Amino acid sequence: MATPAAGRPVAAVERALAVLEILADAPDLGVNEIARRLDVSASSASRLLGTLAGHGLVERVPETGRYRLGVRLLQLGTHVLQRLDVRDVARPVLERIEAETGETATLSLPAAGEGVTVDHVPSRRSVRSAALVGRPSVAHATAVGKVVLAFGTGREAEIRPELEGFTRRTITDPARLAEVVAETRTRGWGEADGEREEDLAAIAVPVFNHAGGLVAIIGAQGPADRFDADARRAAVPVLEEAARELGRTLGAL
Secondary structure (H helix, E strand, O other): OOOOOOOOOOHHHHHHHHHHHHHHHHOOHHHHHHHHHHHOOOHHHHHHHHHHOOOOOOOOOOOOEEEEHHHHHHHHHHHHHHHOOOHHHHHHHHHHHHHHOOOOOOOOOOOEEEEEEEEEEOOOOOOOOOOOOEEEEOOOOHHHHHHHHHHHOOHOOOOOOOOOOOOOOOOHHHHHHHHHHHHHHHHOOEEEEEEOOEEEEEEEEEEEEOOOEEEEEEEEEEOOOOOOHHHHHOHHHHOOOHHHHHHHHOOOO
């Protein structure tokens, strides 16, 4: 049996992949509509769908006779996600954040109601904020921690009744912290200004997985006098786009 030349696309495979792309963009389509979008006959589209359905990649809705993506795709995607090291896939994102903001970029993972720094790209400026890998955030006094409180679940969403003061700007009133967490949830990003360390300011945004769960937090931090309110707000779109990119890599829609 002849083997296709390396690099030469196989037409049937390309059409099958096109079916998956079509159903990803417009779920629940009939055979005729899929055939029209593929520019093939209805019988050809039906054979493609039958083959894909046989492998669980698409499924036929009994009530309507239309097709949608199958759960086998989720199973296959889960295997890919399990072998991804979030630090590896996030590294280019962190490098871009540092390049565009000029400040130290951080990657944290939610754990036990806080966030733990697992990687960072330091600012190239002579005066910069240092991030320590393995250092847990303080939920009520850091941008990362506020994101965990706002978007985490279970233990991660609890506000402790007693809050330690680290600086004169640390929020120690649980009611006030609840307001800040609600604001963080509404606007989609967390902020801290001199709350854990007097001269440190930071912002952080959540990264979600395919199920909408919090899987990581990316942030930017720098000296408070340079990374002021205007600079932090200017950096928000950079972090938000980076979070969406990382989320897509980790399986988010």
